[in-house]
Amino acid sequence: MLWIALHCPTLSLDWIERRFPATLIPAMAVTVRQGNQIYIQQANQPAQRRGVMARQPLASALSLFPDLILVEHDPNEETKALQEAAYAALRFTPYIVMQGSGLIAEVSGSLKLFGGLKKLCRLLNQAVAAQGLQLCVGIAPTATGAWLLARSAPLRTVVNGAGARLRLLLDSLPAGLLESAQPHLEAIRGIGCKTLADLQRLPRSGVARRFGPDLLIELDHAYGNSPDPQRWLEMPEYFQQKTALMAQVENVELLSVAVQRMIEQMCGWLALRYAAVLEFSFVLHHEYSPRQPHKSTPIKIRLSEQSDDPRHLMILLREWLGRTEIVAPVCELELTADKVTAGPDSNLELFPTSQSETTSLNRFIEKLSSRLGPQAITRLNVIPDHRPEYSQSCQPPGMNNLSCRKAIPLESTHPLTRPAWLRETPLELRVQRHQPVYGSPLKLIAGPERIEAGWWDDAPIARDYFIAENALGQLLWIYREQNPAAKNAGWYLQGLFG
Structure with missing residues (x-):
């Protein structure tokens, strides 16, 4: 087995920063209470530039910067941020474990699919970091070993402990990284143990008697000396995600990062279930105002064919948002997968096939429909009716069988000659010397x-149709009523060839 651990050392700050548009992030800090005192747990870059530092008393921080925005440490929000990041990681492996302030992914079954460990690690790191988290990465053949390496790594670096390097890297780690050692740190340091290698050299019976069995169990898990079972993260049956914004947003461009994250989360959920989406909805929830009664702006997107591609879905949603008027400041976003089907059986084809060409055309039509509006794109639907007025209908792309007449092709041993262009209403033609005229007298051919x-x-008809030619060489499809004595017994233009 091979594990990639993603540790987020600034999680208590990241979960709140990721809800601000990047250009609107203020100077803020996370506070924690210790006894009767309140301290700064973490401060973001704008706050640090004003002198606010971690482990600083709150009073001192406010004296340096009175406008500092304070956020109380919230483990529930941190867990929610990790769960959202786990959705994005599911695109690369279904085996995800929630671990404190990060994620651990088992990736041995995904190495070949994503082009090897180096590329997979980079893609997984980028996907989770795109969710607004700052990461340290550790790689090891054991889950606990990968987690310890990730916790020891500097920010935005990768420590690769795959293979024989694991024991050497673990031996150099400080003993304070072990969770089971936290209650006994003073005693461990008092006997001269600074690293995991020092702990490994101690008699096991004495370590178990003095510090409890959990310390030895964690060491064995890290070094691979005993099995380390993990509990995989379970996802809900339905996908519905909400993201609260910490700033009132009135510009669509400022929503693009949050929208991209939610699309990535939905595609990760789809990948876990080997599914694809046919219809999804996106809702902009607005700040309440007596002057503005609108509570939300819903956007429902229907696809002509199923998709689980985040880039394609993001393009469609971005086009829809570009045509949507924001009637009031947005305070929350909501994304729901309304209609989900089994995923496509994609293959790595060497040459383009008819299926891939059809997919490209359908995606182009979807993008065009999102940009111009669904009413601007229609397709022709053939109807088995000999009457030209009823032989076809226009329908939106992807909307099949809307007509009461099903599109069943007519079988005939003598194929009929029909023009490509039919008039919606036949045009009555002038008659000159008993000949129909359209620009010039027509010759029946x-x-x-x-x-x-x-x-x-x-709606009965009884007509005689002819193919006629004018002086310019244009071919026309004309008719006259079968009964010459009828009131409308003149000549009519039904369509044009070519």
């Missing part, structure tokens, strides 16, 4: 073809 139908739905 084929016909008649009799069409008599529609007696079943109170």
Whole structure:
């Protein structure tokens, strides 16, 4: 087995910073109470530039910068931020473990799919960091070993303990990294043990008697001397995520980072279930105001074919947001996967196939529809009816079988010649010397073809159709009523060829 641990040393600060647009992050700090005193646990970069530091009394910090924004340490919000990051990590492996202030992923089954350990580690690190977390990464054949290496790594660095290097790297780690050693740190340091190697050299019976069995168990788990079972993270049956914003946002561009994170989370959830989305909804929740009664702005996106590609889904949602008017400041975002199907059986094809070409065309149509609006894109649906007015209909892309007449192709031993362009309403033609005229007198070159139908739905026709040519060489499809004595017995233009 091979494990990648992602440790977030600034989690207590990251969960709040990630809810601000990058340009609106203020100077702020996280506070923690110790006895009767309140201390600064962590401070972000703007606060540090004003002299606010970790482990500083609150009174001292406020004396340096009175406008400092204070946030109380909230373990529940930290856990929620880690869960959202775990959604994004599921795109690379289904085996994720929540561990304190980070995640541990078992990736041995994903190495070949993502091009090896180095590339997989980079992709996984980028996906979780894109969720607004600052990471330290550790790699090891044991889960506990990877976690200890990640906790010892400097910010934004990777410590690779795969293979024979694990024991050497673990031996040099400080004993204070072990969670089971926290209650006994003074005693451990008092006997001269500074590293894990020092603890390993002590008699096991004496360590167990003095510090309890948990210390030896954690050491054995880290070095791989005993099994280290883990409990995989379980995800809900349905995907619905909400993200509260810490600033009132009135510009769509400021929402792009938060929207991208939510799309990545949904695609991770889809990857876990080997599924794809056909329809999803995105809701902008607005700040309440007596002058503005709008509580939310919903956006519902329907795809012509299933997709689990975050880039494609983000393009569609960005186009929709670009056409959406923000009627009031946005305070919360909500993303829901409304219709989910089994995922596509994608293959690594050497040459393009008809399926991949169809997918490209469908994605182009979806992007165009998102940019121009669904009413701007239609497709022709063939209807088995000989009457030209009823032989086709226009429908939105992806909306199949909306007509009461199903699109069943007509089978005929003699294929019929039909024009590519049909008029919505036939145009009555002038008649000159008993000849129909359209720009010039028309010459009949084929016909008649009799069409008599529609007696079943109170729209009967009885016509003789001809192919005619004018002086410019244009071919036209014209007809006249079968009964010459009828009131509308003139000539009519039905369509154009070419």
